[in-house]
Amino acid sequence: MTQSTDKPPFFDGTNYAYWKTRMMFFVKCKNYKLWDIIEDDPFVPQRSKAEWSADENMELNCKAFHFIFCALSLNIYEKMSSCESVKEV
Template sequence: MATNNAMFLEGHSITRHPMFIGINFVFWRDRMKIFVQSIDIDLWYIICEGPLEANVIDVNTHRLRPKTRYELNAKDKVNLSLNAKAINILYNILDADEFSKVKGCKSAKEIWDKLKEIREGNEDIRE
């Protein structure tokens, strides 16, 4: 028979992100999705689809190039900030071992995809 203490487990915080320590990835992944969406749905889109690029066509080469700091408009800055926020969230939810696996990634999408590939495998592995 369970004691009263064992009958009620403490719930998770709605304001504190779920930490990932390398186990039970699917459970963590699903909780993380809802956590990020509850902060800002656009952050979740950045994680899943990647950041919106701030590019311009170079007048000399007629090719796309990243905008310089001085060419960025307000919308570009918001998009760059969203990617930085998403990266910050993802970096802060990983323990040191998991962080070392993704520390070279340049975007939140790249981090998320790398975590999924490490823990779930890629499509070739899943098939």
């Protein structure tokens, strides 16, 4: 079976190092800045959401969460769903 280039590599709780490497390249290929957010945590503006500008990375943070959560099995997702930052996941 081959891995789709459109779907993140699936993580079922085994072979984390292998999955992490594959996930890193998957995310970097989609948007290199996403991996920076995953590694470093996003910039969180101190203003109201209405005042956020497009360059403050909140959209990228949401995309990073989406990629990672789509890659997790239900069992792993349930353990991570309460995390508040993508780096914490």
